[in-house]
Amino acid sequence: AVDAPRLLGRIRELGAVGRDDENRLTRLAASDADKQGRDLLVGWLRQAGLDVAIDRVGNIFGIWQSPENAGQAPLLIGSHIDTVIDAGIYDGCYGVLAGLEVIETLKASGFSPSRPIAVAAFTNEEGVRYTPDMMGSLVHAGGIGVGTVLAAVGTDGSVLGQELARIGYAGDEEPGFLRPHAYLELHIEQGPVLEREGVPIGAVENLQGISWQRVTIDGVANHAGTTPMSMRSDAGHAAARVITFLRDRAKGSNAPTVATVGSIRFEPNAINVIPSRAVFTIDLRDPDERRLRVEEAALASYLGQLAAAENVTVSVERLARFEPVLFDIRIVERIEAAAKKRGLGARRMTSGAGHDAQMMARIAPAAMIFVPSAGGISHNPREHTEDAELVAGANILLDVVTQLAG
Amino acid sequence: AVDAPRLLGRIRELGAVGRDDENRLTRLAASDADKQGRDLLVGWLRQAGLDVAIDRVGNIFGIWQSPENAGQAPLLIGSHIDTVIDAGIYDGCYGVLAGLEVIETLKASGFSPSRPIAVAAFTNEEGVRYTPDMMGSLVHAGGIGVGTVLAAVGTDGSVLGQELARIGYAGDEEPGFLRPHAYLELHIEQGPVLEREGVPIGAVENLQGISWQRVTIDGVANHAGTTPMSMRSDAGHAAARVITFLRDRAKGSNAPTVATVGSIRFEPNAINVIPSRAVFTIDLRDPDERRLRVEEAALASYLGQLAAAENVTVSVERLARFEPVLFDIRIVERIEAAAKKRGLGARRMTSGAGHDAQMMARIAPAAMIFVPSAGGISHNPREHTEDAELVAGANILLDVVTQLAG
Ligand SMILES: NC(=O)NCCC(=O)O
Numbered sequence: 001a002v003d004a005p006r007l008l009g010r011i012r013e014l015g016a017v018g019r020d021d022e023n024r025l026t027r028l029a030a031s032d033a034d035k036q037g038r039d040l041l042v043g044w045l046r047q048a049g050l051d052v053a054i055d056r057v058g059n060i061f062g063i064w065q066s067p068e069n070a071g072q073a074p075l076l077i078g079s080h081i082d083t084v085i086d087a088g089i090y091d092g093c094y095g096v097l098a099g100l101e102v103i104e105t106l107k108a109s110g111f112s113p114s115r116p117i118a119v120a121a122f123t124n125e126e127g128v129r130y131t132p133d134m135m136g137s138l139v140h141a142g143g144i145g146v147g148t149v150l151a152a153v154g155t156d157g158s159v160l161g162q163e164l165a166r167i168g169y170a171g172d173e174e175p176g177f178l179r180p181h182a183y184l185e186l187h188i189e190q191g192p193v194l195e196r197e198g199v200p201i202g203a204v205e206n207l208q209g210i211s212w213q214r215v216t217i218d219g220v221a222n223h224a225g226t227t228p229m230s231m232r233s234d235a236g237h238a239a240a241r242v243i244t245f246l247r248d249r250a251k252g253s254n255a256p257t258v259a260t261v262g263s264i265r266f267e268p269n270a271i272n273v274i275p276s277r278a279v280f281t282i283d284l285r286d287p288d289e290r291r292l293r294v295e296e297a298a299l300a301s302y303l304g305q306l307a308a309a310e311n312v313t314v315s316v317e318r319l320a321r322f323e324p325v326l327f328d329i330r331i332v333e334r335i336e337a338a339a340k341k342r343g344l345g346a347r348r349m350t351s352g353a354g355h356d357a358q359m360m361a362r363i364a365p366a367a368m369i370f371v372p373s374a375g376g377i378s379h380n381p382r383e384h385t386e387d388a389e390l391v392a393g394a395n396i397l398l399d400v401v402t403q404l405a406g
Numbered sequence: 407a408v409d410a411p412r413l414l415g416r417i418r419e420l421g422a423v424g425r426d427d428e429n430r431l432t433r434l435a436a437s438d439a440d441k442q443g444r445d446l447l448v449g450w451l452r453q454a455g456l457d458v459a460i461d462r463v464g465n466i467f468g469i470w471q472s473p474e475n476a477g478q479a480p481l482l483i484g485s486h487i488d489t490v491i492d493a494g495i496y497d498g499c500y501g502v503l504a505g506l507e508v509i510e511t512l513k514a515s516g517f518s519p520s521r522p523i524a525v526a527a528f529t530n531e532e533g534v535r536y537t538p539d540m541m542g543s544l545v546h547a548g549g550i551g552v553g554t555v556l557a558a559v560g561t562d563g564s565v566l567g568q569e570l571a572r573i574g575y576a577g578d579e580e581p582g583f584l585r586p587h588a589y590l591e592l593h594i595e596q597g598p599v600l601e602r603e604g605v606p607i608g609a610v611e612n613l614q615g616i617s618w619q620r621v622t623i624d625g626v627a628n629h630a631g632t633t634p635m636s637m638r639s640d641a642g643h644a645a646a647r648v649i650t651f652l653r654d655r656a657k658g659s660n661a662p663t664v665a666t667v668g669s670i671r672f673e674p675n676a677i678n679v680i681p682s683r684a685v686f687t688i689d690l691r692d693p694d695e696r697r698l699r700v701e702e703a704a705l706a707s708y709l710g711q712l713a714a715a716e717n718v719t720v721s722v723e724r725l726a727r728f729e730p731v732l733f734d735i736r737i738v739e740r741i742e743a744a745a746k747k748r749g750l751g752a753r754r755m756t757s758g759a760g761h762d763a764q765m766m767a768r769i770a771p772a773a774m775i776f777v778p779s780a781g782g783i784s785h786n787p788r789e790h791t792e793d794a795e796l797v798a799g800a801n802i803l804l805d806v807v808t809q810l811a812g
């Protein structure tokens with residue numbers, strides 16, 4: 001079994017890195033806070049005697065290999081340590097630190113793996129500062145070019161390549177240098193299912209499709225007091241229509257489609273000026289690719305009607321688009337079996353969130369283990385999982401790793 | 407008649423002050439750009455031989471008085487030189503510079519006024535950086551305390567009193583020191599009426615009521631991918647509902663009520679996080695006080711329902727509230743008569759915008775002269791009035807001033 005105090009202590013220690021003035025945890029990819037978190041992690045990897053490798057997009061690997069197994073494809077355990085704004089401490093970090101914990105436990109036990117075992121922390125999984133999300137693992141899997149990613153411009157106008165160089169994490173390895181035999185990721189569920197059903201372990205068999213778009217609506221700035229309602233070309237109001245359209249459509253359907261407008265900006269953003277411009281993001285998801293396409297088409301047609309009806313122009317930019325992913329059924333079955341063996345309930349489930357596993361599934365058999373999230377809350381400082389649940393998840397990871405590298 | 411090239415040249419010169427990196431005119435109250443504009447204006451006032459006085463809230467006065475009339479209450483002409491964000495060059499500046507132009511013209515003509523004539527540029531008329539709008543004239547009229555105003559916190563977190571001191575415009579005079587005999591303000595219409603009807607002069611007989619509120623909606627941040635639509639407490643979506651409610655209600659009625667949401671902010675404002683908070687402003691106006699109250703009550707009741715229906719909390723802060731104002735009918739008639747005498751059409755009209763005249767009407771007979779705005783566009787860099795129309799308006803001001811100070 002893993003060393004519970006060590007794992008939990010590290011989760012808390014990393015969770016204290018990147019607190020802003022208001023004590024909010026915000027450790028955006030390639031920021032100063034991310035550098036501090038990376039430094040802490042790399043220190044732990046070194047302490048554990050692992051070989052540390054960093055690739056050109058800042059993905060960090062801690063590799064445990066021996067002269068006997070060095071020629072084999074490694075078993076890779078991964079996740080991320082970047083966070084959203086005002087985040088919880090578990091999202092991502094739990095998976096990385098549990099990966100390290102499993103390796104240390106195996107090393108100490110005298111276990112001699114048939115292949116190298118490595119733990120990865122991928123760059124910019126959250127996609128909050130730079131899009132797309134799961135960026136580091138997507139590069140690793142060959143789904144996007146290194147140059148494109150290094151040139152990505154952030155919400156703050158920064159350029160990822162420059163930021164990685166600045167914080168000292170523009171490494172030498174070519175992304176994808178490590179071709180895994182299989183990939184495992186342990187993560188908090190971030191949704192309500194496991195808690196509601198009282199099941200401690202999720203064996204994640206698939207992950208829903210993700211469609212991210214940025215919409216820019218242009219109207220005409222004019223005086224809030226003098227412009228009759230009938231003569232307005234109000235970009236802000238048109239944006240509000242899109243938000244209510246998405247909500248009504250998703251909420252009114254029986255499908256599990258989710259739609260979110262998480263960020264918005266008006267120009268000139270003044271109390272007595274009709275907005276000339278509204279820029280906002282749309283996050284649309286569905287486990288069924290066909291249905292996701294129908295929803296995207298419905299949105300596009302609504303935006304077309306809106307442009308005419310509200311006398312505005314609408315332009316749309318794709319920020320990310322990932323089809324739903326099926327994980328490797330044999331690994332999913334191993335997760336279920338491992339839970340059963342430890343006397344823990346498990347259920348197969350869909351991941352509502354995007355994860356690095358979804359990208360790694362392109363190049364290796366992959367699956368995920370979930371543990372419950374209290375109240376289904378994540379991307380929120382109130383994100384919480386009980387210590388015993390965290391430890392149970394790490395032990396299931398230990399068992400599956402032992403099998404896959406035995 | 408006024409010196410047209412001098413007036414038009416100054417409007418253009420002042421309109422070049424406060425251009426940002428993108429060549430947008432943004433001269434917010436008490437900003438560095440405002441300081442530059444004020445310096446330019448004060449230079450012109452001094453050149454014209456006027457006594458310059460600055461009060462504690464930064465209102466600037468250029469006073470023409472003689473030993474003979476020094477004991478009389480002055481005739482005051484005023485407006486403002488602060489602007490909105492990405493503004494036109496006429497809003498406010500036209501009235502101040504035409505006031506100066508009229509005084510210079512009268513001085514040069516050998517006219518000997520029965521009372522002092524002064525021109526004022528009031529601080530923060532726009533209300534974009536600090537609320538309420540018409541702040542300087544409101545203080546002058548005794549409608550708000552100097553201390554309250556100097557402590558006002560701006561959209562950028564600045565404090566007005568500190569900013570005025572920083573730019574060197576925290577003057578010595580006690581606000582209200584100058585009690586006018588009457589007040590006149592010349593302004594572009596900023597709306598579509600005069601142009602649509604082909605009438606060059608508006609004799610403004612009233613000004614609609616203004617209600618400004620800031621609404622804060624609190625929901626619960628959660629993951630955009632994992633949180634079912636039915637379990638959301640989405641502050642951003644609730645804000646969008648308010649925007650569409652206001653629009654539908656105002657657009658669906660026969661009343662002239664206008665409703666605008668000009669500024670908004672989401673927290674944490676991240677693509678894959680359901681907004682925990684939305685903060686936005688509401689600008690509601692109606693020429694009829696009773697109807698404005700009905701609209702405010704309808705909004706309040708909608709916000710109450712919304713809190714329950716969307717599982718959010720809603721709090722509301724008043725930023726400004728001004729009842730409709732009736733201007734002095736004798737001055738309105740003089741404006742009409744002056745236009746007639748010059749062979750220009752005039753119509754009585756309502757002001758949709760707020761103006762310093764509305765505050766000065768509390769302490770002196772007041773009225774306004776409007777000239778057309780091309781396309782009814784204002785608070786927009788495309789704001790435009792033809793030179794001939796600007797000059798015609800200034801000449802009507804000259805005529806009315808001559809009568810009132812004759
Ligand atoms: N696990 C997680 O929160 N990933 C962020 C990407 C997303 O699903 O929005």
Ligand SMILES: NC(=O)NCCC(=O)O
Pocket residue numbers: 223224225272497531532533539540596758759760761
């Ligand atoms: N004239 C003018 O634009 N005033 C600003 C105050 C307002 O009406 O919103």
